[in-house]
Amino acid sequence: MRETAYAKLNLALHVRGREPDGYHRLETLFAFCEEGDGLSVDAADGLTLRVKGPFAAELGSGADNLVLSAARAMRHTCSVEAGAALLLDKRLPIASGIGGGSADAAAALRLLRRFWRLSITDAELHAIAAGLGADVPACVRSETVWGEGRGDRLSAAPRDLQSAAVLLVNPRVALPTPAVFRGWDGVDRGPLARGSARDALLAGRNDLEPPAIVLAPAVAEVLDSLGACPGAIAARMSGSGATCFALFDGEAARDVAAEQVSASHPDWWMLRTRLR
Numbered sequence: 112m113r114e115t116a117y118a119k120l121n122l123a124l125h126v127r128g129r130e131p132d133g134y135h136r137l138e139t140l141f142a143f144c145e146e147g148d149g150l151s152v153d154a155a156d157g158l159t160l161r162v163k164g165p166f167a168a169e170l171g172s173g174a175d176n177l178v179l180s181a182a183r184a185m186r187h188t189c190s191v192e193a194g195a196a197l198l199l200d201k202r203l204p205i206a207s208g209i210g211g212g213s214a215d216a217a218a219a220l221r222l223l224r225r226f227w228r229l230s231i232t233d234a235e236l237h238a239i240a241a242g243l244g245a246d247v248p249a250c251v252r253s254e255t256v257w258g259e260g261r262g263d264r265l266s267a268a269p270r271d272l273q274s275a276a277v278l279l280v281n282p283r284v285a286l287p288t289p290a291v292f293r294g295w296d297g298v299d300r301g302p303l304a305r306g307s308a309r310d311a312l313l314a315g316r317n318d319l320e321p322p323a324i325v326l327a328p329a330v331a332e333v334l335d336s337l338g339a340c341p342g343a344i345a346a347r348m349s350g351s352g353a354t355c356f357a358l359f360d361g362e363a364a365r366d367v368a369a370e371q372v373s374a375s376h377p378d379w380w381m382l383r384t385r386l387r
């Protein structure tokens with residue numbers, strides 16, 4: 112049995128305030144790509160995880176891996192006795208603002224619900240997901256949704272950007288999320304535009320871009336490169352970075368942009384995909 116851990120994008124991410132517990136109050140529009148990490152499962156007595164793929168070396172498969180935390184939480188909540196041998200194909204860069212561990216954990220929850228044939232409610236699943244990380248509930252849904260609170264209060268969003276052509280670019284710099292949030296200047300720049308997804312994207316911003324650029328100046332270079340591509344509707348950083356994305360009017364324009372960017376920066380990681 113298999114699942115995809117769809118790459119997560121924040122089409123816009125407005126930081127509205129800092130809570131006493133150190134977390135930040137957000138307004139965001141989550142969207143998901145057709146591509147992502149791969150997760151598969153086989154029967155086993157205990158819980159095990161192996162990691163393969165282009166970014167496996169940078170990730171541990173140890174007990175702190177969020178996939179195993181997800182499996183343990185689900186086993187505990189649903190009193191499961193069976194085990195699972197999980198195999199993660201790590202294709203997305205680590206600590207890069209596109210879900211990564213959160214999407215992997217969410218894929219594990221979806222996969223194990225099927226594999227162990229659990230009759231768990233959506234509310235129970237949401238509770239397990241929220242306990243694993245602020246982005247995990249959105250990643251469980253893996254469809255375009257508005258996020259509020261820590262990013263875990265979700266509501267349905269318009270699907271007008273479904274199938275839009277996207278190019279993801281990462282300058283191969285890992286950015287730790289807490290450090291980027293700590294660099295936010297504390298200025299509330301206002302709410303998201305709640306029209307279509309396209310409106311929210313065009314009128315929106317990512318308030319974590321400035322602190323991310325302080326930590327990783329290459330992010331500014333990626334944004335400039337993407338923004339200069341013909342046919343780019345918008346170019347923005349996702350989450351706490353360093354991955355940036357651009358949406359295009361069509362796949363042809365996206366593919367020309369991919370050629371252009373990779374010619375000038377052959378070392379940057381890149382993914383051509385579409386929104387799901």
Ligand code: C5P
Nearest residue numbers: 133134135244245246261262288289292
């Ligand atoms: O919830 P998660 O473990 O994914 O969050 C990682 C880190 O990102 C948190 O420890 C916190 O520093 C930061 N964060 C935040 N505000 C949010 C979400 C995440 O400050 N709404």
